[in-house]
Amino acid sequence: MHENQPLSFHKNYKPLLKKMLTEHHSKEGNLLPILHGIQDEIGFIPQSLIAPLAEALNLSSAEIHGVISFYSHFKTSAPKKVVIEICQAESCQSMGALRLKSELLHYLQVNNYDVAVENVYCLGLCAQSPAAAINSKAIAKLTLDKVKISLEKALV
Amino acid sequence: MNKVTLYIPRDTAARAMGVEELIEPIQRKAKEQGIELAIIRNGTRGMLWLEPLVEVLTDQGRIAYGPVLEEDLDSLFVADWMHGGQHPLCHGLTDEISYLKNQERLTFARIGIIDPLNLQDYAKHGGWVGLKNALDLEPEAIISQISDSGLRGRGGAAFPTGIKWDTVRKAKASQKYIVCNADEGDSGTFSDRILMEGDPFCLIEGMIIAGVAVGATQGYIYVRSEYPIAIEVLEEAIKKAYADGYLGQHILGTNNHFELEVRKGAGAYICGEETALLNSLEGKRGTIRPKPPLPAMQGFMNKPTVVNNVVSLASVPIILSQGAQFYQDYGMGRSRGTLAFQLSGNIKQGGLIEKAFGISLKELLYDFGGGSASGLPLKSVQVGGPLGSYLSAEEWNTPLDYEAYSAIEAMVGHGGIVAFDESIDMAQMAEYAMAFCAVESCGKCTPCRIGSTRGVEVIQKIRHNIDPQANTELLYDLCDTMTAASLCALGGLTPLPVLSALKKFPNDFTAKNSHKKLTEIGAESC
Numbered sequence: 001m002h003e004n005q006p007l008s009f010h011k012n013y014k015p016l017l018k019k020m021l022t023e024h025h026s027k028e029g030n031l032l033p034i035l036h037g038i039q040d041e042i043g044f045i046p047q048s049l050i051a052p053l054a055e056a057l058n059l060s061s062a063e064i065h066g067v068i069s070f071y072s073h074f075k076t077s078a079p080k081k082v083v084i085e086i087c088q089a090e091s092c093q094s095m096g097a098l099r100l101k102s103e104l105l106h107y108l109q110v111n112n113y114d115v116a117v118e119n120v121y122c123l124g125l126c127a128q129s130p131a132a133a134i135n136s137k138a139i140a141k142l143t144l145d146k147v148k149i150s151l152e153k154a155l156v
Numbered sequence: 157m158n159k160v161t162l163y164i165p166r167d168t169a170a171r172a173m174g175v176e177e178l179i180e181p182i183q184r185k186a187k188e189q190g191i192e193l194a195i196i197r198n199g200t201r202g203m204l205w206l207e208p209l210v211e212v213l214t215d216q217g218r219i220a221y222g223p224v225l226e227e228d229l230d231s232l233f234v235a236d237w238m239h240g241g242q243h244p245l246c247h248g249l250t251d252e253i254s255y256l257k258n259q260e261r262l263t264f265a266r267i268g269i270i271d272p273l274n275l276q277d278y279a280k281h282g283g284w285v286g287l288k289n290a291l292d293l294e295p296e297a298i299i300s301q302i303s304d305s306g307l308r309g310r311g312g313a314a315f316p317t318g319i320k321w322d323t324v325r326k327a328k329a330s331q332k333y334i335v336c337n338a339d340e341g342d343s344g345t346f347s348d349r350i351l352m353e354g355d356p357f358c359l360i361e362g363m364i365i366a367g368v369a370v371g372a373t374q375g376y377i378y379v380r381s382e383y384p385i386a387i388e389v390l391e392e393a394i395k396k397a398y399a400d401g402y403l404g405q406h407i408l409g410t411n412n413h414f415e416l417e418v419r420k421g422a423g424a425y426i427c428g429e430e431t432a433l434l435n436s437l438e439g440k441r442g443t444i445r446p447k448p449p450l451p452a453m454q455g456f457m458n459k460p461t462v463v464n465n466v467v468s469l470a471s472v473p474i475i476l477s478q479g480a481q482f483y484q485d486y487g488m489g490r491s492r493g494t495l496a497f498q499l500s501g502n503i504k505q506g507g508l509i510e511k512a513f514g515i516s517l518k519e520l521l522y523d524f525g526g527g528s529a530s531g532l533p534l535k536s537v538q539v540g541g542p543l544g545s546y547l548s549a550e551e552w553n554t555p556l557d558y559e560a561y562s563a564i565e566a567m568v569g570h571g572g573i574v575a576f577d578e579s580i581d582m583a584q585m586a587e588y589a590m591a592f593c594a595v596e597s598c599g600k601c602t603p604c605r606i607g608s609t610r611g612v613e614v615i616q617k618i619r620h621n622i623d624p625q626a627n628t629e630l631l632y633d634l635c636d637t638m639t640a641a642s643l644c645a646l647g648g649l650t651p652l653p654v655l656s657a658l659k660k661f662p663n664d665f666t667a668k669n670s671h672k673k674l675t676e677i678g679a680e681s682c
Contacts, residue, residue, distance in 0.1 A: 027417075028457060031439030036381075036420050070441040070598075073381045073423030089343030089592075090538055090585070091574045094501035095529065121425060121542075121592065123382055124346040125172055126574065127204035127499060127506025136384065140172035140207075 013038075013046050021056050031057060031067055035074055044075040080116040082154045084147070085133045088119045091126035100130055103144055115151070158191045160238045161213035165268065167200035167353050168385045169346070175208040177226055182210075185233050199354020201268035202508030203255055211250055214240040220250040255505065255524055260486060262494050263471045264347075264510045267354040273392055275400055278357045284402070286476030290365045291410050295325055298369040302472065304480035306492025311337055311428075311465030312540060312569035313645075314491075314558050317472075320462060323452040324370040327460035332372035334363050335437065335456055335463045338379040338386070339421050339428040342541030344572035347496040348466035350508055352379070352386040355470070356393035360416065362469035364407065365476060366462055367414040375414060376456070378433055380421040390418050425596040429644050430463040432598060443598040444644045465570070467496055488514035491557045491568070501538075501574035502528050513568075517552040521575060532577040536585075536661065540569025542592055543649035545656035546582065565656065567649075582661035587615040589653040593646060604647025607638045611654065618665055628665075631658070 020037040024030040034053070038045050045068055054061045068074045086101050101117070108115055125131035128140035134150045162182070164175060179195070186193045201209060206222035219240040221232065228245060235243040247253055261267070270277040278284070290298050303318025324332055336359065340348040352359060363375045379387050394416050397403045405413050424442045426432045431445035434456050455461025471493065475483045484492045491513035497520055500506045504526035511520075517537060521527070528534050536546045539556075545566035547554075554560055561568045576585075590611035597604045611634055617627045635651035642648040658665060 029438035029440075032419065032422060032436065036422070066441055067439070070443075071422030071424050073421075087343075090542060090588070091343045091501045093585070093588070094574060094576045094580065120382065120423075121596070122341055122343045122345075124340060124349040125169060126344045126346055126501065126572075127503070127508075128169060128172065128207070129501060129506075131172065133382075138168055138172040140169065 011046075013042070013049050014052065016041055017049050017052055017056075021053075031059075031064070035068065039074060043079050044077055047076060080114060082113075082115045082151065083135055084115060084117045084151075085120040085123075085136075086117060086142075087121065087123050087125075087129075087131045089121040089126075091122075092130040095129040097130040100142065100144065104147055107144060107148075113151070113155075158189075158238075159194065160186065160191050161194045161196065163196050163198045163211040163213070163218060163268075165200045165207065165209065166197040166272075166385070166389075167207075168349065168383070169200050169204050170208040171385065173207050173223060174225065178208060178210070178224060178229070181226060181229055185229060186238060189233065189238065191238050196271050198270065199267045199272050200350055200508075201250060201256060202264065202350065202510075203253065203505070204507040205505045206247070212237060212240055216240070216249060218250045220247040220253065221245045222247065255507070255509075258524075259510050260494050260512050261510045262474050262483065262486070263358075263467060264351065264355070264496055264508065265474070266358065267350060267508075270355070272354050272356055272389060273396065275357065275396055278355075282477060283357055283473070284361060286473030287361050287365055287402070288408070289476045290368055291408065291412065295369050295371065298365065298476070299325060301475055301480045302369070305475045305483040306480075306487070306490070307468065307471055307475065307483065308491070308558070309465055310467035310471065310495065310570060312342075312567070314568070317464065317468055320452055320464070321366065321370050323450070324372070324460045324462050327453055329460050331374065331457075331459050332370055333456045333459060333461040334366045334370070334372045334375040334469075335430075335434065335451075335461055336363060336375065336377040336466060336469055337428065337430060337433055337463055338377050338383070338466050339433060340383075340466070341380060341425040341428045342543075342570065342572055344500045344538065344541060344574040345498050345570055346500075347498050347508055347570070349383055349386050351466055351470050351496075352377075352383070353389050356390050357397065358470045358473055359390075359466055360393060360397050360402070362472035363416060364402065364412075364414050365472050366464065366469060368407075368412050370460075370462055372460075372462065373413045373415060375416040376437060377416070377418045378421060378427070378437055379418060380427075381423055387418055387420060394418065424598075426598045426644075426646060429646065431644070433463065434461065441598070443600045446643055467570070486512035487557075488512070488555060489557050489559055491559070495556070495568070495571040497556070497571040497573060499525050499573050499575070502530055502534070502577045503575045504529050513557050514555045516555055517547065517573070520556075520573060521552065525575065528575065528577045530577045530579070532579060534575050535578040535580055536576045536582060536657075538574045538576075538585075538653065539572070540567040541572050542589060543567075543645060543652060544569050544572075545652050546585065546660060547656070548660040565652070567652070582657040582664040583615065583619050584664075586654045586657040586665075587612055587619065589650055589657075590615060593650040597646060601641070601643040601647060603638045603641040604643070604650075607634055607642075607647060608650060610634060611638075611650070615654070621666075624665075628658070 024033045125140045209222035211218040235241040307317045308314040427442040432442040436442040497509045593608035
């Protein structure tokens with residue numbers, strides 16, 4: 001289990017689930033909107049909601065788990081305070097995204113930052129490569145200096 | 157008080173360069189100079205290397221300044237940019253900039269010019285004319301217009317849009333759907349995003365026309381989660397379109413109905429494939445469905461469904477307003493109309509270039525793009541996304557036309573263009589193509605799921621001089637299997653970038669790391 005989980009593990013998420021079920025009740029194929037709704041509120045999808053969600057939608061827990069695990073966007077534990085999504089796709093590679101990522105990892109390690117770094121494949125900013133998103137805020141023409149500035153802001 | 161109108165883009169491309177941080181200091185400094193500001197948040201003009209591009213409205217027209225960063229503001233105000241003053245960042249009248257002036261903006265005609273969320277602005281610039289014309293026509297006549305225009309799917313597959321629509325129109329069902337594929341996940345593409353953020357009513361209008369033509373009353377726009385601003389703009393635009401009677405029951409007082417909803421993807425590249433997208437929309441894992449049945453017969457919830465890309469649907473209003481002939485007058489051969497080329501990667505002037513089919517890569521790379529960003533010579537260009545071929549310099553004169561490109565084993569696709577300078581190692585890009593396929597495979601079929609992982613391993617062996625000849629043969633064999641036996645384009649087309657790199661840049665595949673042992677390679681790839 002994730003080290004951040006105990007903080008939120010015993011919380012009662014049932015009211016949140018109920019709210020999302022009501023909000024998306026009439027939609028066709030409403031599982032993704034419900035999962036997004038939950039994650040948008042608390043940052044992840046708690047394990048404890050899988051069984052009640054399955055029951056409410058007349059699906060099996062395995063089916064819900066299958067959907068959550070299929071999509072990289074859905075998280076099953078609380079995210080770190082700062083998540084850096086760095087693009088590693090072709091266009092960003094053409095502007096040195098691989099080297100930039102290793103420099104970034106080195107910088108974070110040396111300075112002991114507890115920050116999540118995840119690969120993404122395209123943020124739609126290809127003409128301004130390389131790109132990243134820090135806590136979902138996109139940054140174009142990325143440099144290590146730009147990351148440092150955004151990181152300081154995000155950690156405050 | 158002195159009044160000045162400023163256009164400051166709200167597009168992600170400008171925001172990612174810090175445009176939001178400019179607003180407050182601009183307002184403050186203008187006030188100090190006794191200027192009353194009207195700020196219009198437009199879409200991007202598509203000259204992305206100039207973002208944030210701020211335009212000042214003058215008697216002569218809109219004057220462009222960019223890229224405007226916070227530290228430039230003092231000198232800009234000293235230069236009296238509020239009245240079009242000269243400054244190193246000034247590019248003169250925006251419409252006269254050759255990058256823009258030499259384009260043929262049809263689908264993207266309003267982008268950057270209007271306030272994307274202002275219905276009056278949209279109507280004033282030709283909006284809703286196509287819909288009004290369509291409402292006066294029989295469904296067959298609407299579809300004839302689309303067929304006669306020659307419009308083919310702009311998402312990459314280039315399937316004739318009119319044929320797809322007619323299949324859905326003829327299908328008998330209690331409910332039909334229009335699904336817009338806005339899961340623009342290919343590296344080197346951003347035209348869908350720019351359109352959704354810069355002219356959302358155009359997409360909405362295209363979807364309503366599609367609904368009227370095929371008899372569908374429900375539409376969905378499936379947008380990738382990486383595009384939060386596009387989602388925000390679309391949702392706001394849909395709300396406004398409902399309020400003004402363009403969506404909902406009895407569109408503009410007729411007997412046509414159309415409901416529209418935005419759905420958010422969840423970070424799966426494969427959902428850009430239409431059948432995976434439909435599964436995702438139904439709330440399932442985004443795995444591929446074998447075809448047939450085609451989505452046009454059994455799509456969303458097994459009902460007849462039009463699945464079209466954003467730019468395809470957004471090209472519909474201008475065809476209906478200007479006529480099929482107007483659109484089909486652009487282009488060459490069987491590639492009619494325009495394509496929104498997206499110039500990116502290692503390029504000096506990246507951006508959106510809408511041009512008629514037939515332009516060459518060379519013109520795009522040098523006349524528009526100005527060559528590489530690094531200053532080193534360009535070596536290779538990937539056209540059509542991660543599943544498109546790499547092209548070497550001798551192929552850059554081939555006209556961008558669907559058929560001319562398939563003749564050279566390449567694909568125009570959605571017009572995404574990624575440039576690489578001579579520092580690129582094409583063997584590494586080939587390995588990456590396989591690795592990307594392995595990460596994004598939905599897992600449904602073996603050639604794609606297993607083949608991609610084996611592909612990474614085989615290319616690593618070639619790169620490390622481990623029995624290169626036998627392993628190269630094996631790579632060809634593997635690519636054959638993936639091409640012939642994969643269920644969809646992900647596994648089926650991954651061999652295209654891989655083999656094009658191998659055939660055109662063989663020197664990059666000769667070992668540079670021959671001293672390494674196989675166990676070390678294994679450790680590297682973990």
